[in-house]
Amino acid sequence: MQSVGEQTYTQAVREGKYDLYVGNLFGKYDNVRTYWEDQLTRIALRPCLTHLVDRKREAGQKVRICDLGCGAGQGYQILTKIDRRDLDLGLQHQRVLNEDEISTYLGLDISQAMVEKGSVLFADKPQLQFAQADLREGLGKIKQEQPFDIYFSSYGSLSHLGRQDLVKLLTDVCEHGHDGSLIVLDLIGRYSIEWPDFWSAESESEKVRQYTMSYLYSETARQEIDIESFPLRFWAGSEVKQLADELAAATGTGLEIINMMDRSILVGRHTDTHEYNPALKPIRRLINSLHEDYLRTDLGDLILDLDVPDHPQITPRLQQLMKSWNTLVEYCQHRLCHNFCLPELKGWNDFPKPLQFSLMTMDRVIADVGWMWYGDPRANIIEPQLGYALRTLEYDMQRGSGCGHGLVAILQLKK
Structure with a gap:
């Protein structure tokens, strides 16, 4: 059975949209992704990741990471390019987590194309491993592994799971992890200006909506090709708090929310496509322009x-x-x-x-x-x-x- 989104992701990999790139005016690795979204995720992670890494260093241990819905491994670059402080005019980076301080990075994704792409991109890093896994079934065989220090996700990957499936996965994570393990949830926000019609959702079924990654394609291409849609679960911050309380009660494990962050409030991916809100300006494209040389x-x-x-x-x-x-x-x-x-x-x-x-x-x-x-x-x-x-x-x-x-x-x- 083909997984949800498989057609989109397989085609995107084939077309090179997941190759490493530093940014542009359009596409997956545009300037907003590079200079806004990746950096804001790093800023949010820096305090707690610094504390975790320092604790591991004192114990003479390296860091174990499980990337849930890893794509082609871009989360590894987010985690290993966090500076310990805002940089002054000196030239040297001081990373929170250096590559040689990672013993294991295990990327799990339902898309075999993504798994294969990640294995190719990071073939020179033996500590990086990629495996196909359906997270709707929880951690599965991964529960036999040693606990991880970080259970990481990025770019809405866990919104591919319905609430019940996410509860199942996070129950496994709570039981598998150790005291101090970090869990990073990256979800799609329900109250974005991109989809005002979604704000009134009340029932669980209404909070799951069809979604496309049409922003991967030019405006001309969007009019000429059939772009796959697939269901995503949209989340409010209050629901994440309820979810954490529910998991803590069900597993008997303490679960503290350290930080919650709204990312891309006015510059979300679909401000340019007008797919869900035709009244929007192409504001993301304009912000991309601000970060483009000689433009x-x-x-x-x-x-x-x-x-x-x-x-x-x-x-x-x-x-x-x-x-x-x-x-x-x-x-x-x-x-x-x-x-x-x-x-x-x-x-x-x-x-x-x-x-x-x-x-x-x-x-x-x-x-x-x-x-x-x-x-x-x-x-x-x-x-x-x-x-x-x-x-x-x-x-x-x-x-x-x-x-x-x-x-x-x-x-x-x-x-």
């Missing part, structure tokens, strides 16, 4: 004017974020042509702290590079920094409620 972006196109469904918690937060986003973009538009004193900005004292910090950052960036002539400083310095400022604004104002394309939850076992 200037019309900042006016970044201004958001979007109605969102009425939800007592989600709607006010999204409205505040969009208002702050627009304030930052509009200020940069003006500041590129005029000198300006920030405290004179209307409403300054009432701005959220993350917005004030972003405004001060961009004011300083523009002031400091205004004298440069070589290398198009607007395209290559100012616009990327605006991208990072907007990214930081999203991160600092999110609350892990499920209002982004991705919902990342980091849990720790207490035994």
Whole structure:
């Protein structure tokens, strides 16, 4: 029996969409993936991963990782490229987890094409192993292995499982892991602006919707080919908390939520496809443009004017974020042509702290590079920094409620 999504993933591997690449304007490894999503996952993981690795070092042990729904092993690069602190102007990285500190990285995926691709990409790293597994059946034979220090997932992989199947898998994980093991859940957020029609879901069946990876293809290709759809389970932050309580009660294991993060709140994959919300601007494409060398972006196109469904918690937060986003973009538009004193900005004292910090950052960036002539400083310095400022604004104002394309939850076992 062909697994859900198998046609899409097999075709994507065949077309090279899972080859290693550093980013672009379109496709799986676009600039938002590289400079926003991967980095935000690393930022969220850094404190707890640092603590785990330091503990293993003190015990003279190496780290064991199980990647649940590993794809072609991209999660390995997320975990091994986390810096211990924000970098200064020195040249050296100090990674939280070095490759030689990993004894085992076991990637599990239902797609044989993915397993084979991962084995090829990382053939020079003997500590990396890949195996085909149906996670709907729990950990299966993996329960015979030694416990892992990290049970990891990335990019919505566990949303392929219905709630009942995810409970089965995580029950196995809770029983298999040891005291201090980390569990990283990467799910699809239900309250994203990409699919406002999904917000009202109440029953379990309504929370499972058909989904496509049409963003892998150009707009022309999307109109000409038959793109597979498959069911995904969409999650709210409150549901993850309920799930953790349920697992703790069922297994008798302590399960602490260390962090929950909304990722890609305004720049999710389907903001460009309009597949679920035709009213959206192609905002992800515009953010990709900010991070592209020698490409200037019309900042006016970044201004958001979007109605969102009425939800007592989600709607006010999204409205505040969009208002702050627009304030930052509009200020940069003006500041590129005029000198300006920030405290004179209307409403300054009432701005959220993350917005004030972003405004001060961009004011300083523009002031400091205004004298440069070589290398198009607007395209290559100012616009990327605006991208990072907007990214930081999203991160600092999110609350892990499920209002982004991705919902990342980091849990720790207490035994």
